[in-house]
Amino acid sequence: MNQKRNLAAAICAAMLIAPMAGMAHHATSTFYTEEIIHVDGKIVEVVWANPHGVLVIQDGGGEYWVGEMASVLSLAQEGLGSADLPVGMEIRVDALSSRDGTHRIHIEAIQAGEKVLYGEPTDL
Amino acid sequence: MFTKQALRLAALAAAATALAGGAMAQERLADQVDLDQRPFWVQVPPSKEVLESPDMPRTADGLPDIFSEWVDHYQPLHPRGQPDRILRPEDGDLILPEDFASEEQYQAFLDRDTGTNPQITCIPPGVARVVGQPYKLEIVRSGPGAFLDKIVFLHEVEHIIRKAYFGKPIEPDVDLRPYWGTSTAEWVDASGDGKIDMLVVETEGFRGSWLEQIGFTYADGSTLREEYWLNEDGSILHLREILTDPKTYSHPIEHHIWWERANTAEKARFDEYHCAIDTAQPQRIMERYGLATTAAELEAKQPD
Numbered sequence: 001m002n003q004k005r006n007l008a009a010a011i012c013a014a015m016l017i018a019p020m021a022g023m024a025h026h027a028t029s030t031f032y033t034e035e036i037i038h039v040d041g042k043i044v045e046v047v048w049a050n051p052h053g054v055l056v057i058q059d060g061g062g063e064y065w066v067g068e069m070a071s072v073l074s075l076a077q078e079g080l081g082s083a084d085l086p087v088g089m090e091i092r093v094d095a096l097s098s099r100d101g102t103h104r105i106h107i108e109a110i111q112a113g114e115k116v117l118y119g120e121p122t123d124l
Numbered sequence: 125m126f127t128k129q130a131l132r133l134a135a136l137a138a139a140a141t142a143l144a145g146g147a148m149a150q151e152r153l154a155d156q157v158d159l160d161q162r163p164f165w166v167q168v169p170p171s172k173e174v175l176e177s178p179d180m181p182r183t184a185d186g187l188p189d190i191f192s193e194w195v196d197h198y199q200p201l202h203p204r205g206q207p208d209r210i211l212r213p214e215d216g217d218l219i220l221p222e223d224f225a226s227e228e229q230y231q232a233f234l235d236r237d238t239g240t241n242p243q244i245t246c247i248p249p250g251v252a253r254v255v256g257q258p259y260k261l262e263i264v265r266s267g268p269g270a271f272l273d274k275i276v277f278l279h280e281v282e283h284i285i286r287k288a289y290f291g292k293p294i295e296p297d298v299d300l301r302p303y304w305g306t307s308t309a310e311w312v313d314a315s316g317d318g319k320i321d322m323l324v325v326e327t328e329g330f331r332g333s334w335l336e337q338i339g340f341t342y343a344d345g346s347t348l349r350e351e352y353w354l355n356e357d358g359s360i361l362h363l364r365e366i367l368t369d370p371k372t373y374s375h376p377i378e379h380h381i382w383w384e385r386a387n388t389a390e391k392a393r394f395d396e397y398h399c400a401i402d403t404a405q406p407q408r409i410m411e412r413y414g415l416a417t418t419a420a421e422l423e424a425k426q427p428d
Contacts, residue, residue, distance in 0.1 A: 049400035
């Protein structure tokens, strides 16, 4: 019984911890909801630095979105480099929406067409 | 050799330990999950079996060989050990008034200003918090020719160098070293078998700073005890931190974190850390693109 409880706790911990892997200087809950949204658009700027990588995306309506990512060292550990994200590339990101309704998002997954570049994209 | 999945599961095991009520003895999880054919479990403080393991690598002078690059598997640090993303007052009883030394301290936490987080201006985190960062650590020690006998922690994040001295500690210049206090190192035989099995670092003289991302802080006069030990075969480095801050908290805050010994060139690589304020404060980038950075600005931009 205790073993089952511990396993359940581990699974619970997985659900709680996985989204914050790679966060460096603040918690996602400070700025973001737990709601995942999709943003489709082209990359207009990549800032490859710590504490976070940042992608600026322009969606089909011309709106800009500023997407925070994990630290670039963590991204590199996941196999993502800045060269994988050229300006102009069309992508879809899964992201946590901002608490205040602004276009600040926290990127959880990136795909270019059918190719998954980062994370585990979800169907909404 | 660890797979990524195995390491993730191991991290979950450690997290489950914390969630179960502090870093206490726990059941083996290996019976339920595939841990890459390598059972991983954590007992904090460590058992005699771990500390007296004959397979623990030792230096030529008989110390546990912690002198290596270590790959992070951090988790946040706060009074109840929960993941920080669920630590908001509206989320229930996960953070409680009784965790704080007074109602005023609890209220101060509720009223916290995240804009005072030193890291959003690329200022390094303090000593207790520095291990709660997803970056590598290297531990080295002074050679026989050094004037002072010491352990040196080389943190990849912000390129932090931290020193803990054996014997009489070196008093830092408090004007120049605001977060780091005075650290004294000691090799300890925790199991009592006559062999050194743990490094203990005691730190005092802190000036208060942020303790964790969510806005937990520590006050002037806090003390920190760190206990480092290896697992049975030396592939994992464990750290138990105990922060005592009676001005802010009603109980010592314990934190367990572990690192994997870097065993490939890629893992052992030292990566440069460049802190860019624009990415620490994404609103600066939003302003460049004419985006509203707050709800009030957003409302003001809405067409009538």
